[in-house]
Amino acid sequence: MGRNVLVAGGSSGIGRAIASRFATNGDSVWITGRNPEKLDHTSAAIGADSLRCDHSNPADIEALKLELPREIDVLVHAVGANTDRIPPASEAVDLRELAAEWHRGLDANLLPAVLTTAALLPRIGLGGSIIAIGSEATESAATSYGAAKAALAAWTAGLSRLVGPRAITVNTVTPNYTEGTDFYSTPLPDQMRSALVASTHDGRPGTPEDVAGAVYFLASSSARHITAQNLHVSGGIYITR
Template identity: 55%
Template sequence: MDRIVLVTGGGSGIGRAVAARFRVAGDTVIITGRNADRLTATAAEIDARPIVCDATEPGQVERMADELGTGLDVLVNMAGGNTDLDPPGRPGTPLEQVLAAWRANLDANLLSAVLTTTAVLDRLRPGGSIINVGSIGAEYATTSYGAAKAAVAAWTAGLSSVVGPRGVTANLISPGYIAETDFFRGQLSEQRRAALIEATHDKRAGHPDDVAETAYFLASEGARHITGQTLHVNGGAHTTR
């Protein structure tokens, strides 16, 4: 295939795996991220085009969209992460710290996807796909991260009705525990890791390729009538009816 694919947060982890999957299939792939050195290295390894961009900054997102050109077929909003795992030390009163923590996760996970999608929407061609990435944490939403990912899921369902008449699908992938990433930033204990695996039905950790293959399917001809949906990739750790 020869589509133009944009993967935000494509410099590492799941985003890198998603970008590599589309590139192996022959698509032209653009990856974005904040870390210029990592982004450049990944782009060279998988033969993608890098554009340094912080998806929470409107000016940078506008510039990135201008650099894309006029046509786009697939958008994967992968940028995000749990900002509660950032080093502690936010200034202010306890309530001000709570406000800053919640805003940080909303910015990183919800608003980054909203800004990017809005900026490139007119470039998406009929037959295109928007693929957002949520989390199993949205099913519990007791933290700012879970709430932010739940908001992404709700927004994706509504987005589908907006882009559907244009011939564009919009879906959300909701991963469970995915190993071989830096999501937990070294803060995942072996006991917690074992519990996450035990909660699955297939008794294994997820892999970035599990998400990459799902993203590739959602952008395929075989998924043109799938839109407005959340696809759970978690080995049965959370099930739906």
């Protein structure tokens, strides 16, 4: 019997690949996003239902609840964006602009997961899965994006302890440079791309499908004792021990 899967931010990039992986394997999938055209295109292409939602907006999430099934088996948080524009070490910075930038970073990368989970947690039953998409920026980036993704990983680990008695697992999947997404607003310079690829052990960029495979595994019956973890899908660029 197929599962009910919600992929928040599933209209493009990594989120789309995740939604496609579940849909291809017979699960009922709902994807959300803010762009109706992208949602319609993706839902038709992968066989998922689509619902418009800004996951940083409580009113949108309350409306979303009315459209979703009463039971959710897998909740994937793939909402996120790099909103940083001010250099981290800038000496001449307007503090109001800096504060606004950091609020945007938290609103884009942390708040959606917190709000959506709070709204839908009562619907996630025994043996469910919550999986958030993190970033290798948590290891070194002095930006609102890196800080928000680090907070996301910490939040998932803490949430795991709270919902563990219900046999719900909570994990973060952390990719590094992943091609085929809209993360970079402009094409990467060849030198930067080459440096990112060279930093991996396997000498290639990541793909959305790499991340989707990890997410699918963590939501499977084979991963019921894996929780509160941060799984790096980065070609070895960050070595865990």
